[in-house]
Amino acid sequence: MMKKVTNALIVTVSSAAGLFALAMAVPGSAQTSALAMLSGLNKGEWTITFRDGTPSRQICVRDGTEFIQLQHTVQTCSRFVIEDNATEVTVQYTCRGNGYGRTTIRRETGALVQIDTQGIVDGRPFDLSAEARRTGSC
Numbered sequence: 001m002m003k004k005v006t007n008a009l010i011v012t013v014s015s016a017a018g019l020f021a022l023a024m025a026v027p028g029s030a031q032t033s034a035l036a037m038l039s040g041l042n043k044g045e046w047t048i049t050f051r052d053g054t055p056s057r058q059i060c061v062r063d064g065t066e067f068i069q070l071q072h073t074v075q076t077c078s079r080f081v082i083e084d085n086a087t088e089v090t091v092q093y094t095c096r097g098n099g100y101g102r103t104t105i106r107r108e109t110g111a112l113v114q115i116d117t118q119g120i121v122d123g124r125p126f127d128l129s130a131e132a133r134r135t136g137s138c
Contacts, residue, residue, distance in 0.1 A: 036084070037064070037089055038064025038105065040064075041064045041111075042134045043062060044060070044061060044135075046133060048132045049130060054128070068091050068103050070103070070115070070128065070130075075098060079092070082102075089105050098121065099120035101117055101119030101121070114131055
């Protein structure tokens, strides 16, 4: 009886590990298409105001994913969606050879979001908190 239970437990653990590995293998670009909250934000020019005094920045928002990689803006990075709901998304991304980041974006309205992002860029850590507000057309 003990051998049957042990074998069943091994199969269950193996199956769970296999499902986890399969989920991790899904390309980041396929997962980012599920970020409906971001695509629901108002399109146009947004001003990002950083809470640490870093000069504000304007970006043109087309689909909302522009907020994910504020420190790795020109790089193609793999992404993994950690949380995706109607008011908040969290995405972990890795930029091969130049660090990684984890960004949480909380929607207050279609024209106002709160952003927290941290990680490593150019071998140095970053930890930023900001508010982004739609300010016009682009």
